[in-house]
Amino acid sequence: MRLVIARCQVDYVGRLTAHLPWAKRLLLVKSDGSVSVHADDRAYKPLNWMTPPCWLVENPAEALPADGDVVPADRQLWVVTNKAGEELRITIEDIELDSSHELGVDPGLTKDGVESHLQELLAEHVHTLGDGYTLVRREYPTAIGPVDLLCRAEDGATVAVEIKRRGDIDGVEQLTRYLELLNRDPLLAPVRGVFAAQQIKPQAKTLAEDRGIRCLTLDYDSLRGIESSAFTLF
Template sequence: MRLVIAHCQVDYVGRLTAHLPPAQRLLLIKADGSVSIHSDDRAYKPLNWMSPPCWLIEDPDVWVVQNKAGEKLIITLHEVLHDSKHELGPEPGLVKDGVEADLQKLLAQHVTTLGDGWTLVRREFPTAIGPVDLMCRDSDGKSVAVEIKRRGEIDGVEQLTRYLELLNRDPLLAPVRGVFAAQQIKPQARTLAEDRGIRCVVLDYDALRGIEPDEFRLF
């Protein structure tokens, strides 16, 4: 990545025109070829940019960034205050804590959080329309399909409803009840779920992580 801080003027010429009058700005030139112009506000959003594939033509006082469509960013440099290059190396990607996969794994390990005497049949239980997050049996040995979300919304309830309709056609599983489990459940989703006989459970991710094998809580 190349970082340039310069007093500059920027003009975009393409499907329309745009003009940034002279001011001090940060120019980012990335290894993928993209060029973006930033001010000291607007959070992460650039003032203007050119996405790859594009190429940069440098003259001492004027830079021209052009893409295949003929669009151009014309950067007129009045004074360069800083110019440096840095090798960032491979990007491993963002690793989120508390995503649905983490919740599914934790709940599978501590399935009795959903009820005393519950047992796990399988994670990612296969169906013709996609896998059910958890297939369980309650204390009476009856099948329960569990759909897990970070934020419980109507779409998640609809998804679980489709699974239940399909699973209840299987005489080896039926009757199958549903549990909609999430860290947050919107009121509209809760209303729809309860109207369809689906139980809603709010999960405490931190509490799940801290549960010992012989200590469970019902949420």
């Protein structure tokens, strides 16, 4: 990663044009080729940027900045171009910092309570779905993607479970497609559906119930075995 703090002006030329006047900013060049221009506000959002695949050329021969003047000797010109021919032209002067750092491979963000955790916990505590439920398989493969959980109900019926952190209409539609496909298999049919999430939007619940899909609100802390600190009457 390369960090440059300098006074600069920026012009974007592409599907539209945009101009940032002279000011001190942070220029961020990542190993994936992306270039972004940051001010000391707006949290993580850059003022302008170019995402990969793109190419940075510093002080290209015979290049002119957006105002049509030749680049003075005490200035630099960066031209970042993507496959569509769009350009981010950054004219730089008064450089205060220009440093490069090797960060290595990032392991990624690990979130607590993501869908994979909910799936694992619900598979472990499959009785949450109802008395007599047993797990057939996690990530049951189909031609259109894996079903989160395939279970057997107490009466022997097959149950497909779709798990989301926040249940919306798209999740119900996804489960509907799984059910249509699974019900074509005579070894599984009839297959019922359960839409399980920590939060289920009212529109999603209405659609699910209209399609005969049962909704189940999951308590993540309870699945993890953590007692709630809230006072209850019963």
